[in-house]
Amino acid sequence: MIRLTEVAKEYPRSGVALAHISFQVKKGEFVFLTGPSGSGKTTILKLLYMDDKPSEGEVWINGVSSRNASGREISRLRRRIGIVFQDFRLLEDRTAEANVRFALEVTGAPKATIRSKVARVLTQVGLSSKATSFPRELSGGEQQRVAIARALVNDPFVLIADEPTGNLDERATRGVFQLLRDINASGTAVIMATHDLDLVRRSNYRTIELNHGRVVFDSAESPASARPFDEPLPAFDTPSGSTEAI
Amino acid sequence: MRSAREALTASRRAPLLSALGVVTIAFSLFAFGLFGLVAINIRRALEQVEERVEVRAFLSDSADIEQVAAAMKDVGDFPEVLRVDYVSQEKALERARKEMGEFADVFEAGVLPASIEVHLRPGMRSPAVVKSVADRIKTYHFVDDVRYGEEWVEKLYRLRNIATVAGIALGVAFAAVAVIIIGATIRMTVLARAKEISIMRLVGATDMFIRLPFLIDGLVKGVLGGLLALLFVWIANRIVNEYFIQTIFFDRQMIFVGVVGGAMMGVLGSLVSVGRHLQRV
Ligand SMILES: Nc1ncnc2c1ncn2[C@@H]1O[C@H](COP(=O)(O)OP(=O)(O)OP(=O)(O)O)[C@@H](O)[C@H]1O
Ligand SMILES: [Mg+2]
Numbered sequence: 001m002i003r004l005t006e007v008a009k010e011y012p013r014s015g016v017a018l019a020h021i022s023f024q025v026k027k028g029e030f031v032f033l034t035g036p037s038g039s040g041k042t043t044i045l046k047l048l049y050m051d052d053k054p055s056e057g058e059v060w061i062n063g064v065s066s067r068n069a070s071g072r073e074i075s076r077l078r079r080r081i082g083i084v085f086q087d088f089r090l091l092e093d094r095t096a097e098a099n100v101r102f103a104l105e106v107t108g109a110p111k112a113t114i115r116s117k118v119a120r121v122l123t124q125v126g127l128s129s130k131a132t133s134f135p136r137e138l139s140g141g142e143q144q145r146v147a148i149a150r151a152l153v154n155d156p157f158v159l160i161a162d163e164p165t166g167n168l169d170e171r172a173t174r175g176v177f178q179l180l181r182d183i184n185a186s187g188t189a190v191i192m193a194t195h196d197l198d199l200v201r202r203s204n205y206r207t208i209e210l211n212h213g214r215v216v217f218d219s220a221e222s223p224a225s226a227r228p229f230d231e232p233l234p235a236f237d238t239p240s241g242s243t244e245a246i
Numbered sequence: 247m248r249s250a251r252e253a254l255t256a257s258r259r260a261p262l263l264s265a266l267g268v269v270t271i272a273f274s275l276f277a278f279g280l281f282g283l284v285a286i287n288i289r290r291a292l293e294q295v296e297e298r299v300e301v302r303a304f305l306s307d308s309a310d311i312e313q314v315a316a317a318m319k320d321v322g323d324f325p326e327v328l329r330v331d332y333v334s335q336e337k338a339l340e341r342a343r344k345e346m347g348e349f350a351d352v353f354e355a356g357v358l359p360a361s362i363e364v365h366l367r368p369g370m371r372s373p374a375v376v377k378s379v380a381d382r383i384k385t386y387h388f389v390d391d392v393r394y395g396e397e398w399v400e401k402l403y404r405l406r407n408i409a410t411v412a413g414i415a416l417g418v419a420f421a422a423v424a425v426i427i428i429g430a431t432i433r434m435t436v437l438a439r440a441k442e443i444s445i446m447r448l449v450g451a452t453d454m455f456i457r458l459p460f461l462i463d464g465l466v467k468g469v470l471g472g473l474l475a476l477l478f479v480w481i482a483n484r485i486v487n488e489y490f491i492q493t494i495f496f497d498r499q500m501i502f503v504g505v506v507g508g509a510m511m512g513v514l515g516s517l518v519s520v521g522r523h524l525q526r527v
Contacts, residue, residue: 049448071453078450089445106451154449 001027001189002048002158007057009043009213017043018213021057023220025191027157030184032200033193035210041193044210045162048191049081050074062157079107082151082159082188086166088143090135096146097122097131103150121149125179141172148179158189165196173199263431264467267515270427271471271508272478274420279479279496279504281413287493288406301364301380301394309360309388317386318362326370326379331363359390373400421511428467428515432460436523443524453524460520461513468512472505 002025009018018040025031033041046052047059050069059066064077090099100118109117122128125145135143144164151159161180165173177199184190194200200207209217305314314332322330333341338358364379380392436443446456483495496504 075450075452078448080450083448089441089448091442091445102445103449106446106455107449108455150449 001025001062002191003060004044004047005058005060007044007047007054007059009040009047009052010055016213018047018054021213021215023208023215023218025158025189028184028187028189030181030190030203030205031192032205032207033191033210034195034197034200034207035216037195039210040213041210042162043213045160045191045193048160049078049083075107079154080156080158082148082154082156084144084147084151084159084161084164086163088135088140088147088167090143090146090150092135095132095134096127096138096142096149099135099146100150100153103153107154109154117153118149121152124152125149139172140168141175144168144172144176145179148176148183152183152188156188158191159183161190161192163193163195165194165199260431260434263427263434267424267428267431267512268467268471268474270420270424271468271511272474274417274424274511275472275475275504275508276478277420278413278417278507279475280482281409281416282500283479283483283493283496284409285406285413286496288402288409290494292402292406300366301376301383301392302361303364303383303386303389304359304361304391304393306388306390307359313386313388314362317388321362321364321383324379324382326366326375327364328367329365331365333361333363335360373403424471424511425515425518428464428512429519432463432516432519433523435460435463436520456524457520460516464512464514464516465509466512468509469505470508471512472508475508476501476504 004021004023007018007021008016010016021040021044033044035041043052047054047066048061050059050061050064050066053066062077062080064073069077090096091102094102097118100121101114104114104117119128119131122131125148127142127145127149130138130142133142135146138146144167148159148164159180164180165176168176173196180190180192181203207217207219208215318330318332321327335358338360342358364383366376366379376394380394383389384392443456480495483493486493
């Protein structure tokens with residue numbers, strides 16, 4: 001479903017951001033991308049939603065190749081990808097509901113289905129009571145839930161999250177992370193870049209660690225004992241049952 | 247439609263600049279229109295004059311009637327020449343009397359010389375052709391003088407050329423300014439809506455969908471500018487008609503072309519700018 005082969009990315013001024021990156025993500029998998037600042041996490045995610053093209057190698061995602069994707073194909077691909085950022089990226093002059101609706105309206109979704117879809121995802125993220133609130137009237141965690149609702153409204157096969165909990169306190173972090181787990185449990189793959197090793201350790205998901213633009217660890221390939229963490233913390237309760245990757 | 251609504255909100259963000267864009271388009275088309283109007287009116291005047299363009303060769307009193315008849319036949323065979331008429335002294339006097347009315351008494355028989363009138367074929371009436379025919383007629387020894395209203399025909403031609411060049415130059419200059427101003431409006435709007443546009447991209451809106459409101463914005467401004475210009479030109483034409491001379495106005499086709507020209511300027515301004523600035527969002 002998602003495959004990177006020998007991907008390299010070089011920026012004109014800052015030089016090599018990624019080199020020799022190869023990995024696959026299966027349908028419905030949950031993958032953490034970790035690594036120090038500047039190691040290339042955001043760059044990989046950008047290549048996944050084709051905001052940028054690799055300098056070398058190839059990115060395959062949902063049947064679209066980075067080598068020959070047309071603008072139209074990229075647009076259509078993004079309708080099947082949910083994208084979430086650290087800074088939420090909500091439109092301040094619109095309510096939560098309008099922010100979610102926006103994603104459907106600008107992709108030409110049929111009008112008749114918009115209202116019910118928006119209501120459904122707002123309920124899914126637990127914000128149906130705040131539908132008419134503006135972003136400034138919401139807490140950070142709530143704003144991120146709106147952003148997640150917007151990412152979900154087109155029924156994506158994968159949710160790409162770049163440090164979604166980076167701006168949140170402990171409590172909100174847990175809530176948002178739990179939401180991502182639930183989303184994953186319902187069959188959507190999640191690729192999440194994070195600095196929060198606590199989250200990584202407490203859950204049992206696949207982890208890809210980057211350093212200086214290279215994969216230095218991939219839990220799918222190494223035995224569990226090789227994980228670069230000293231002692232795993234006790235796992236979160238997982239009320240939604242088995243959320244493990246297929 | 248969403249795009250139309252978005253286009254209007256785009257203009258609302260920069261109302262002054264938007265109005266300026268419309269007005270410059272109007273100025274551009276006004277310049278084209280005004281000088282175009284001068285040009286078509288001069289052309290019409292020229293056409294009327296041209297129908298009367300003739301070369302008149304005045305004959306010396308001693309001219310031999312048979313030589314003149316032979317010369318008339320020769321001249322009649324020139325490829326440029328439609329018809330050659332002989333005007334006797336009596337006829338010249340009669341004509342002069344008719345045209346001068348109350349001053350007719352000043353003319354006495356014998357004052358006016360006999361002449362031959364050479365009418366040219368349509369399309370053979372430009373100053374250069376007229377002059378060449380006149381020069382050839384001048385070579386007959388019994389021809390005293392040749393007249394062909396050269397000066398004012400040339401003047402009209404020159405005026406038309408000046409009007410055309412001035413109209414195009416001024417129009418193009420204003421068009422360039424209009425495209426730049428429209429581009430600047432778009433730039434402001436794109437920057438003001440940078441976040442919105444980047445989110446549209448992320449959720450999978452197509453490029454065309456993102457551009458369309460801007461193009462519609464340009465189109466609307468262009469058409470408004472075109473209509474405004476039409477109004478300006480019409481008023482100018484009315485004033486000239488009222489106080490100076492009878493003129494003709496554009497026909498429907500030309501008006502349509504003008505408004506379409508405005509629309510094209512607007513769309514072009516948008517297209518150039520939106521392509522450049524969307525890349526940076
Ligand atoms: N648009 C860009 N132009 C030039 N260089 C860039 C650009 N984006 C990223 N880089 C460089 O690529 C490298 C990887 O950056 P990236 O943003 O992927 O790191 P990251 O792992 O996401 O870091 P962080 O944890 O701080 O978000 C960095 O050295 C950065 O300077
Ligand atoms: Mg990053």
